[in-house]
Amino acid sequence: MEAVNTKANDTPRAMPKQARRKQLIQATIKCIAKKGLSSTTMADVTQQAGLSMGIVNLHFQSKERLLIETLRYISDEYTDGLNKIFNDKSLSTEQKILAHINFDFSRAIIDRNKLAVWFAFWGETKSRPTYLSICASYINEIANNLTHLFALLKQQGDYSNVNPELVCTCYTALSDGLWLDLLITPKGMKPAQAQAVAMHYLATQFPEHFKNEI
Amino acid sequence: MEAVNTKANDTPRAMPKQARRKQLIQATIKCIAKKGLSSTTMADVTQQAGLSMGIVNLHFQSKERLLIETLRYISDEYTDGLNKIFNDKSLSTEQKILAHINFDFSRAIIDRNKLAVWFAFWGETKSRPTYLSICASYINEIANNLTHLFALLKQQGDYSNVNPELVCTCYTALSDGLWLDLLITPKGMKPAQAQAVAMHYLATQFPEHFKNEI
DNA sequence: CAACCAAATGAATGGTTATTCATTTTTATG
């Protein structure tokens, strides 16, 4: 997901394969947001990317693989961001949790184009095992990490009746639901507001740590 | 949404128009769950319903209208169920809220076929104003009712720092997120468990009323 | 700069799919 040389204006033909793939994935995200997954065509994607019809099959073999790579792209972006926080040894447990929430509602993540992509794929998981397995793997990974953080925080205060697993499940579901609000009621729910709702829940569980954040 | 005469085995041709439309909508729900919105075809739907190709255009004019009516169907089913609870004068405020949660995680609502339909349409709202407006209207209606219930409950206990609007937003998002868990991790999350998570949140806000429900 | 190679193009192809409508089947009416 890191900086790939995308000097599209200079010498397009010299772009590394990886960069062209990224360009096509980003065009796909825009198209899914603009036209919906069900009516996004190869012609739409290639035109959005400013390239020719055959290009997708050249780089991805098929439309289906392009879609899978698109899901993997946003899913990796999300997981990588959270892992970086989780593995950052300069942060305290409390700071990691705060950074996690900040990330969940950061511009790059709650971009409405990407939210549209998330929901489009979630809607198809029941019929596409490949989509489901991509989603399932990142979900477990994140849940384990976050539960661990809550368990650590529990030891740092008077939180004897906090259940870290339950809090993780609840926080995660809440975050997903707030993403939905950001997607379908853009005028009613602003990112900062969504983040405040998430903080409000954490404050109910860890008042000593998060009461002041609201 | 009420009982429509569907005597499919007796005299199919005599079914009222409304019933045939319902039959087609239910076939559509099954197909979207089975094949995904993007690859559900007219042939799939009519075959699932045990009818002939031309039937959808006869009753719905076009595929697009069938899809819109399908969204309206699940959306009405949900809204009607909640309104019935909200308007039931035999229930106390507390009982209404409990009934609301029970309904949110009842078999009819968290049927995985229907969940797949919800997410499929949510994923397309950004590109289809019609889908968006159907969703937007029911969301506002429910939020107003639920906020009102929380405001009433606030007066029945030591809840001076409870914010009914915030609690409504948070509960609603949580519920949507739990629906996602039920859709994509069916083996990990059971309906009763999801409901318990929702109750857990309400207990943080109204401990005097809901602490014992967990 | 010439020759080669990789990347990209886009017209052509073939398969898929929504929609139509002439025909058939069923129900209602007198």
Next chain:
DNA sequence: CATAAAAATGAATAACCATTCATTTGGTTG
């Protein structure tokens, strides 16, 4: 029972779309 009206059928049609591949373009190398 005969006739008319309504409902349903499904083969035919026309539009659409993913994929292919012969050709062109651009970059690299010696």
